[in-house]
Amino acid sequence: MKKKVLVLTGGGDCPGLNAVIRGIVKRAAQTDDWEVVGSIQSFDGVLREPTETIELTEKRVSGIHYQGGTILGTTNKGGPLAWPVKENDGTWSFIDRSDEMIRKLNHMGINAVISIGGDGSQRISQVLFEKGLNIIGVPKTIDNDLSATDYTFGYQTAVQIATEAVDRLVTTAASHNRVIILEVMGRDAGWIALSSAIAGGAEICLIPEIPYDINKVLGVINKRFKDGKGHVIMVVSEGAKPIDGNVLSQKSDEIGNANLKLGGIASKLLKDLKAAGCNADMRETVLGHLQRGGVPIAFDRILATQFGVKAMELALEGDFGKMVAYQHPSIVAVPFLDAISNYNFVKPDSSLVKTARGIGMSFGD
Amino acid sequence: MKQRILVVNSGGDCPGMNAVIRAIVKRAHQESDWEIIGSINGFDGILSEPLEIIPLTEKRVEGIHHQGGTILTTNNKRNPFSYPVNQADGSIKNEDVSDKLIYNLKVFGFDAVIHIGGNESHKISLKLSEKGVNIIGIPKTINNDLAITDYSFGFQTAAQVATEAVDKLVTTANSHNRVLILEVMGRDAGWIALHAAIAGGAEVCLIPEIPFSMESVYKKLKSRYSEDGRGFANIVVAEGAYCKDQNGEITRGNIARKIAAGLKEMHFEADIRETILGHLQRGGSPIAFDRILATELGVKAFELVKEKKFGTMAIHKNSELSHITLKKVINQYNKVDLTHNLIHTARGIGISFGD
Numbered sequence: 207m208k209k210k211v212l213v214l215t216g217g218g219d220c221p222g223l224n225a226v227i228r229g230i231v232k233r234a235a236q237t238d239d240w241e242v243v244g245s246i247q248s249f250d251g252v253l254r255e256p257t258e259t260i261e262l263t264e265k266r267v268s269g270i271h272y273q274g275g276t277i278l279g280t281t282n283k284g285g286p287l288a289w290p291v292k293e294n295d296g297t298w299s300f301i302d303r304s305d306e307m308i309r310k311l312n313h314m315g316i317n318a319v320i321s322i323g324g325d326g327s328q329r330i331s332q333v334l335f336e337k338g339l340n341i342i343g344v345p346k347t348i349d350n351d352l353s354a355t356d357y358t359f360g361y362q363t364a365v366q367i368a369t370e371a372v373d374r375l376v377t378t379a380a381s382h383n384r385v386i387i388l389e390v391m392g393r394d395a396g397w398i399a400l401s402s403a404i405a406g407g408a409e410i411c412l413i414p415e416i417p418y419d420i421n422k423v424l425g426v427i428n429k430r431f432k433d434g435k436g437h438v439i440m441v442v443s444e445g446a447k448p449i450d451g452n453v454l455s456q457k458s459d460e461i462g463n464a465n466l467k468l469g470g471i472a473s474k475l476l477k478d479l480k481a482a483g484c485n486a487d488m489r490e491t492v493l494g495h496l497q498r499g500g501v502p503i504a505f506d507r508i509l510a511t512q513f514g515v516k517a518m519e520l521a522l523e524g525d526f527g528k529m530v531a532y533q534h535p536s537i538v539a540v541p542f543l544d545a546i547s548n549y550n551f552v553k554p555d556s557s558l559v560k561t562a563r564g565i566g567m568s569f570g571d
Numbered sequence: 572m573k574q575r576i577l578v579v580n581s582g583g584d585c586p587g588m589n590a591v592i593r594a595i596v597k598r599a600h601q602e603s604d605w606e607i608i609g610s611i612n613g614f615d616g617i618l619s620e621p622l623e624i625i626p627l628t629e630k631r632v633e634g635i636h637h638q639g640g641t642i643l644t645t646n647n648k649r650n651p652f653s654y655p656v657n658q659a660d661g662s663i664k665n666e667d668v669s670d671k672l673i674y675n676l677k678v679f680g681f682d683a684v685i686h687i688g689g690n691e692s693h694k695i696s697l698k699l700s701e702k703g704v705n706i707i708g709i710p711k712t713i714n715n716d717l718a719i720t721d722y723s724f725g726f727q728t729a730a731q732v733a734t735e736a737v738d739k740l741v742t743t744a745n746s747h748n749r750v751l752i753l754e755v756m757g758r759d760a761g762w763i764a765l766h767a768a769i770a771g772g773a774e775v776c777l778i779p780e781i782p783f784s785m786e787s788v789y790k791k792l793k794s795r796y797s798e799d800g801r802g803f804a805n806i807v808v809a810e811g812a813y814c815k816d817q818n819g820e821i822t823r824g825n826i827a828r829k830i831a832a833g834l835k836e837m838h839f840e841a842d843i844r845e846t847i848l849g850h851l852q853r854g855g856s857p858i859a860f861d862r863i864l865a866t867e868l869g870v871k872a873f874e875l876v877k878e879k880k881f882g883t884m885a886i887h888k889n890s891e892l893s894h895i896t897l898k899k900v901i902n903q904y905n906k907v908d909l910t911h912n913l914i915h916t917a918r919g920i921g922i923s924f925g926d
Contacts (some may be wrong), residue, residue: 232920268801271772272738356890362860369859373637404866405859407636504734504770505727505860511769512912515919534721534889537912557867557892564870565597 208241209317211521213262215276216248216285216323216330220348220360221502222510225271226322227262227278229514235264237522243316247279248323249286249330252307257314271507274500285330308339318521322346325546328529332542335527342520343529343542344513348498351395353550354540355531359510364391364497365401368441371493372406376439383436385427385479385488389472391497392443396552398497403441403567404558410438410568412475414445414453415552416559418570423475424482426568431486438486442475444468449571512537573606575680576876578627580687581613581695582647585713585725586857587865590636591687592643594869596627605873608681613646617675618654618668624679636862639855650695673704683876687711690904693884697897700882707875708884708897709868713853716760718903719895720886724865729756729852730766736848737771737805744803750792750834752845754827756852757809760906763852764809765913768922774804775923777826779811780907783925785833791923792834796841803841806830814925867892 213230215223227244234240242262245251251258260266260278270277284290286307288300311319321331322344331343345352350361368390379386388408390398396413403411410426412418423440430438445468447453454470472490479488502510509532516530516537528539552559562569578595580588592609599605610616611623625631625643635642651672653665676684683705686696689712696708710717715726733755744751753773755763761778768776775791777783788806795804808830813823822829827845834843857865864887871885871892883894907914917924 229916229920236919236921269741269772271770365863366859369862376634401859401863405636405862407634501738503858504731504766507734507770508730508766508913508916511920512916515916516912519919535911537916557871558863561594561863561867561870561892564601564874565594565866566601 207315208239210241210243210315211318211320211518212243212245212252212259212311212316213278213320214245214248214251214322215278215280215346216321216327217280217282217346218324218348218498219275219280220346220498221274221363221500222359222506223276223280223322223346224273225502225507225510226344226359226514226517227276228267228271229511230320230518231262231264231267233515233518240522244278247281248327249307250281250284252310253286253289253303271511272501274498274502282326287330287333304334304337308334308337311339318342318526320344320517320521325352328542328546332546335542340524340526342517342526343545344517345529345531345545348398349392349395350397351550352545353548354529354545356534357509357532359506359513360498360502361397362505363500363502364398365405366503367497367500368398368402368493369405371491372402372408372439372441375491376407379437379439382487385438385440385484385486387440387442387472387475387488387490389442389444389469389490389492391493393445393468395550396443396446399441399443399446400552400558400562404562406439406441408439408441408567410440410570411562412440412442412446412570413552414443414447416554416569416571417447417449419449420478420482422568423570424479424484426570427479427484427486440475442471444471446471572680573604574682575606575608576873577608577610577617577624577676577681577684578643578687579610579614579617579684580641580643580645580711581649581692582645582689582711583713583853584640584645585711585853586639586728586855587724587861588641588645588687588711589638590724590857590862590865591709591869592627592641593632593636594866595685595873596629596632598870598873600629609643612644613649614651614672615646615649618651618672622675622679636866637856639853639857647691652695652698669699669702672699673702676704683707683881685709685872685876690717693897693900697901700897705876705879705881707872707881708900709872710884710886714757714760715762716905717900718905719884719900720888722864722887724857724861724868726762727860728855728857729763730770731858732852732855733763733767733807733848734770736846737767737773737807740846741772741805744805745801748802748841750804750806750839750841750843752806752808752827752830752843754808754810754845754847756848758811759904761809761812762907764807764812765907765917768807769913769917769920771805771807773807773922775806775925776917777806777808777812777925778907779809779813780909781924781926782813782815784816785814785830785837787923788830788925789834789837789839791925792839792841
């Protein structure tokens, strides 16, 4: 009988997930004794009755590496450690179904699990590993906010999309002498904003790591108009915050989703700038999920394929409890504990921030 | 008086050169005492009479970072140490005009030169540096073949362009059950081919670092046309890849056509077509990755001038910017190492290198 590896994707989707899945399946197909099964919507496919899993043959994954999203579906709610159960009174409670799930996986004849997901997923993986599950992690975050790996797939595609948005906004801002604010993803780390601001050529970039002063921002805008460059492009992370305030967020109304919903910083800036006396014509664009959709750029497909192959090889070697990571120019495996203990924030003295300041970009500080 | 920096770019163009130029200028304009001048067409601008140089103001470089090519134009056949000079009898002879170059730099008040270029360009930079020119290099190679920097701008754009070509060729190969061969750049290093083959999903990838045999390519293709095969195939081949037959005889140049002809000679049953991507890989808007890298290198190069760290090159190493002496740059070639993880990954998903 063939050995089985179960693959699942958890957390928000990002371009490259399918390339990882394909990498795993194609690597397994180079062996004679492994087959790959996919769980639908993260661990939910295993936890549901009847079980929702699909056989991942080479044919099934052919050509999926350039499709965005994930053919397995994903969710950032619930999971084996906090499965939502509706009580008689209509309220929800959450139960731990991990032991039951591990028994079920054994029963299904699963020899190894590869979980592709963000820091939340890696935390779940660590708990499951401690309970004896043969599990391997593949990092996934569009925000590039994991320090164990130089890059995560999906991030460069998001930067490219945000940059193309800046390209477009520059020409319309210049034509109408406007201030245009572009809100991009980045809850705690401003990588997408910073990178697209440099690549697109924005004048102002506001990121969570560097709190801004609204009067400084206004000063930069006024100077641009005074110097005769009658337009301004501002790229802001959804998690950007003023020096004297908090990040804008609201509780998610999805059951079991612990993440706060961020967003609204662009409109807030617009309002606050007006209140501070900015009389330029201002507009906002919120890029939203365009950053997660579409075809991954070559960089991300290559990285995702490398991750998939490496993850499958860890399964072949029986090397569990680890997450694959890119440490230029190698693909390595790091223990979950190391992977989830450190975030990758933009360091104010990094070369990227220095470059931005070097070409005259303001962080509103 | 303001200090003057001459910006020179030489060698083949690649997406991101304008972003470098813009970054140097924008960085210089953060201070009041610097002036940036561009030399037209490599060193020609500073060597011609009258000079062909242009002041690079902030206004002049506005918005150029997303334009491919270089506003200064470039030339890969102009070496000041062997420069074509018109002779009295009407003939042209190559002469060493480096002293004239140095004289012109002095007379026109240039304090430093920033030279954007590839391997050959930096050999020139080193020689000029040894003759006392205050020079800083910026690496430029579309082939990713400089060992001293982790990334060079232009390469990721070329890999992206080549990947999109594979995407397109896959659907038409699939529809017509054809073998499609894509020839990409890479005379001595197969990085573009390797990246595009993995990202696009080709079955065969041929690179200069791994000599291939027609028999091996034939076998791999044959398996694609077997009963459980997909009935089409895509090959990505670097222009410098070469075939070695059993007698050790080597075939190179026009390699896509030769592979197609070879397969026909071996009576491969499927229809075979070839595409040569050529200068599409050098043209167009740089992707965000390259624009960022180019901007970083431009800023760093200016700062090296300011710190008077002459005779060095700005590089990107271990996720940070740094610099290295030009002496160390020379003769460090970045070929695809056969133990590189990308080779491992490619083989891991069943890509054949024809070996």
